[in-house]
Amino acid sequence: MSDIGQLTEFDIIARYFADIDGAGHQPSVALGIGDDCAILSLAANQQLAFSIDTLVSGRHFPDDADPYQLGQRALAVAVSDLAAMGAKPLAFTLALTLPSVDSQWLDDFSRGLRLAAGQYKIPLIGGDTTQGPLTITLQVHGSLCSQAVLKRSAAQPGDAIFVTGTVGDAAAALAVIEGRLVVDQQQHEFLMQRFYQPTARIEVGQSLLGVANAAVDISDGLLADLAHIATASKLAAMINVDQLPLSAVMKQVIAKPQALAYALKGGDDYELCFTVARDNITQIKTLAQRLSLPITEVGIMAAGSGVSCVDDHGDDVVIDIAGYQHFTQSE
Structure with a gap:
């Protein structure tokens, strides 16, 4: 990635991520980006479901992955955990570690993330940015009726x-x-x-x-x-x-x-x-x-x-061919 100057963490947030609102106001978000903490409000008889996923370049996706597609994938992967519990998406946070600041990469990644946020109607309400090997961590929050949950x-x-x-x-x-x-x-x-x-x-x-x-x-x-x-x-x-x-x-x-x-x-x-x-x-x-x-x-x-x-005949089937493996770091 190429450096584009002295953008601060707050500059990056304001320029690329502050307007990812999930295609509309989420009434459960009492306070979003801009304070030390975000605040979610839950209706009576509702529980908060949350899950966190980390994607590491070279292990969970190729080093040269298209950032626009990567933004979509990162959020879908995290939101899928809410789907498995039957939860309604409320909001998500993003911790983004970057080797350096690249305006084109950030623009493409944030566009993909914005598209997925609109698809799932889930706003970005906070997070963190830092320098290091490319790593994307998202925490998703959802709501569940306290009497109904998939386990x-x-x-x-x-x-x-x-x-x-x-x-x-x-x-x-x-x-x-x-x-x-x-x-x-x-x-x-x-x-x-x-x-x-x-x-x-x-x-x-x-x-x-x-x-x-x-x-x-x-x-x-x-x-x-x-x-x-x-x-x-x-x-x-x-x-x-x-x-x-x-x-x-x-x-x-x-x-x-x-x-x-x-x-x-x-x-x-x-x-x-x-x-x-x-x-x-x-x-x-x-x-x-x-x-x-x-x-x-x-x-x-x-x-x-x-x-x-x-199989259809009731005979045992042994699967001994290697299937999916995560990307591994080169030695």
């Missing part, structure tokens, strides 16, 4: 397991970024969109309150994240690999064994995985139609422990 620990034996959207696309995108997979221009655009502009399923999460029993967002891969539900709920989970929702691009460019590995062990899709009592499955189908979003039944919760995979 990982509430799955029940016999629950059906569902997944929104398609899975494995981000792992395939990483293969393209690293030169391990060659695709045409249209396929490239689709995969990059899935990696840099994932959709936090906020409306799905809120619609699942009172319908689903347990939920998690798919950040580390379906197997790993479903294992969180299984462990917290003291149950076993079984996935039918032939039911996994794969995108048309995945089916076109990747052989089935590797596609299944990406879908099961890849990460960064930020779709929701949740469990539902069989009596409520009709409501899930209605939700999928209302949102025009694929929501696919992929397995079942049962007594026991761990996560296993089978």
Whole structure:
């Protein structure tokens, strides 16, 4: 990055971030940017849900990532945690560590961040900037009715397991970024969109309150994240690999064994995985139609422990092909 002069921390905030208001006033924000602390007000019977995510250049995204796309990705990744709990976004804070001050990078990054903030109607209310290796940390805040929340620990034996959207696309995108997979221009655009502009399923999460029993967002891969539900709920989970929702691009460019590995062990899709009592499955189908979003039944919760995979014939399936790995620092 090139230096543009003696901009202070407050200059950077005022120039690039002070007007990221989530496309409108958020009544829960009693005090935003400008004081030592921001203040949020909650309605009666509401609880505050909050989560923090850190993205490090070279580990969570390529060093040469497009800052406009990176701004969108950074916020979507954080907001996805609110979606998994069924929370309504209220506000977020940003801690940004920069190697140096680059006006073009900051302009592009803040535009991407502003676009995502408008999409999720979540304003920026504070944060911090400092110098160092490029690191982006966002803390998101949301509200929940104290009587309704999605947890990982509430799955029940016999629950059906569902997944929104398609899975494995981000792992395939990483293969393209690293030169391990060659695709045409249209396929490239689709995969990059899935990696840099994932959709936090906020409306799905809120619609699942009172319908689903347990939920998690798919950040580390379906197997790993479903294992969180299984462990917290003291149950076993079984996935039918032939039911996994794969995108048309995945089916076109990747052989089935590797596609299944990406879908099961890849990460960064930020779709929701949740469990539902069989009596409520009709409501899930209605939700999928209302949102025009694929929501696919992929397995079942049962007594026991761990996560296993089978095919349509009921035969055990062992996934031993490496899927998604975070970017690693070069030695």
